[in-house]
Amino acid sequence: MGEKRETELRSGLEPALIAVTALILTLFSLTAWPAMADPCMAIPDKGPLPAYLTKGSNFSGPVVYVGDGDSLCVALGSGPEHWIEVRISDFYAPELREQGGGDAKRALEKIALGKKADCVSGKRSYDRIVAHCRISGTSIGDQMRAAGIREGGRGR
Known part of the structure; x- marks a missing residue:
């Protein structure tokens, strides 16, 4: 040629x-790539739960991270080693990859990110604490439902 x-x-x-x-x-x-690990590091993956998070303990601080529609990080101090990963106890959002999961995460970001959360700790769940949290006196779960977010995660 x-x-x-x-x-x-x-x-x-x-x-x-x-x-x-x-x-x-x-x-x-x-x-779709796997989600990055959450940055909340106050609760170790293994080992005892910090004493200040025993069941019924109160804690509060700004919400610095939202992982999905029913988990977030509350900062008790500066830096991720002082951030508590919380699984909201009164709302079960769809998983991120399920229908409505992205909407649930965006709603929780709008409701909670940067705002002070007042929480009461419940049981441990892996490297997080299940807790009932309020923002401006109203339950986060109630605020999610009021925003029209449907429940449907693994907990229901």
Whole structure:
């Protein structure tokens, strides 16, 4: 094949190669990846629960992170080593990958992120505490329901 013909073939393939590459990158960017681990580190993965989180203990602080529609971090001090991961006790949001899960997370962010949460600890659940929390005197679960978020997570 002549040099001119090879150049014509290459120049004809370039737009197709660019289009295929763009398609692959687009599909790659739409792929659901596992969620990053939460940044709350006050409760160890293993070992005893901090004494200040025994059942019935009160704690409060700003909500600094929302993991999904029913879990968040309450800061008791600066830095993740002082952030308590809380599983909201009175609301069971759909899982993030389920229908309504993203809406539940966005609603919880709007309701809680940056606001002071007043909580009463319940039982331990893995590296988090199940707690009943209020913002401005109203239960977070009640606020989620008032926002029209349906329940439906694994806890129901």
